[in-house]
Amino acid sequence: MLNLHELEQRWLRYKIKSYLPYLAIVLSVSVIFLSLFVFLREPSTPITKNITPIKAPVISPKPQVILKPKQPQVEKKVLTQKKELPQVQKEIIPSPRSTNKVILSPSLGFMKKMQTDQQPYYKNEHTNENNDVQIKAPTVTVVRDDIQHVEHPKIETVKKISITHKNTHNDIAEIISRFKKNNNPALSLFVAKKYYELGDYRQAYNYALITNQINQDIEVSWIIFTKSLVKLGEKKKAIKTLKQYIHQSHSNSAQILLDEIISGKFK
Amino acid sequence: MSSIFVNSKDVFLDIVNAKDYVQLDRVSSIYQSLKDSIKKPLKMILLYGKPGTGKSMFLNKLHTDLSSTQSIFLYKTPILDESEFYKTLAQDIFGTRYSGELNFTQFMKIVEKKEFQETPVVLLDEAQLYSDVLMEKIRLLSDTRTVKFVITLHKTEKEDIIAKEHFQTRIWETIELENASSSELKIYIQKKLMKANCFDSANMFTNKSVNRIHKITNGNYRDTNKLLYTLFDLYSLYEKSSRLSNIRTDQVPNKLIEMSAIHTGLIDA
Ligand SMILES: Nc1ncnc2c1ncn2[C@@H]1O[C@H](COP(=O)(O)OP(=O)(O)OP(=O)(O)O)[C@@H](O)[C@H]1O
């Protein structure tokens, strides 16, 4: 049964999860920026340039006189250097590609792809609102013995088709899983028949029952159903079921089976 | 009071019934060529495609449409027992009832004696369930051109291996059914709803909504049915709990589509 609240919660978690990759991209992009910034900042030389003038007065023969006017100069230079900082930052951001650091380009391409994400298969299809949409011609191919070479590319897939035959218990399991998907009584009936052949009458009974519940007009299914009942030692129930079925369907095969069960020919 | 959402929900029950058949351009032209092929002296026609692409629907429609004008028989469930298979065909096609066993040689004798103005057509669904032996007999039978077979095969990734030679080397036609494109899916959904007089629901499927659905279901009809069944189930639940005002009804919001997909397992969450 559907639980709105629980489903909404699950959806929320799904949404958050689906945004995680984007978050990761944003995070890694900023980490790259940050490290780039730090990297470019480290070898910056202006500081050493600033220091040299300090050294100069030390070497200078007249230290006492020059010291006073020079010190504010040093301070000024350090200050201007600080002011330049934001400028440096500004320059780095827009031109990471020009410095041939390709680290950023893949993530940008990925973002672009996200934006223009489309179904690759139907790119050329129209998306008209009208019902008179032109849709491509059917893929019909004729295969002949005398033609080895085939013009149509679709044949590639044609060659790949195969028929696999279901015989063992494993194969039955596969059919059961398909049955669960499409609920096709043809498949459940097939399973019932197979189980009957293998002598698993309980399962044959179960699947014939399921088949009858989906479609109560399948004669063979009723026959398997009652045959399994007899095999399971439920002869009375089998006769009763068959009689009911014959009453509404007037089935000949069911009548023959009923006679055989009553006479003991089928046991 | 029956809500529009409950009615819309039932439209998407997974049922194969020719009266629910929706005419889609691509499908119709395939259908037309299939009808033409039946008239051609081809021995066998193979209809194949992934699960849920509408093969069974196609056969049912063909049977319903043609049964008034020509002799055509549909077997939805494979008949496994050889003798039972011949006996069923003998009875259905030639109107001859046999008690006891009937083998291939005996059946061929009956077939060769019969003259038809128009070749009877036998439609076999789920042909991959027939045994090798019986399939070979069906092929031999087609070679006589007294009976024309149209068979359906479902193709799965697992079975994408080299075909049995009798499927490659015989004169026959193969028709592949595929998933719907986004625009086809829109037509499919809207036509289905309009057939059931759910016009308001049909209008909720804008290109944006359909694109989201198509991304999830790949245009597979069965998966789309499942998804939309749950979707309208959700709508009716919101309606019941008087929370309909919280969600959009002029177009289907992605949130609801995704919730349905999560519930049906089409999205892993
Ligand atoms: N043209 C159509 N009109 C209306 N409904 C359709 C159409 N095609 C497919 N469907 C719907 O899609 C669902 C799946 O179709 P169907 O059962 O025919 O698929 P399939 O190819 O036979 O699958 P599988 O290989 O599992 O047997 C059905 O419930 C049917 O209602």
Ligand SMILES: [Mg+2]
């Ligand atoms: Mg089918």
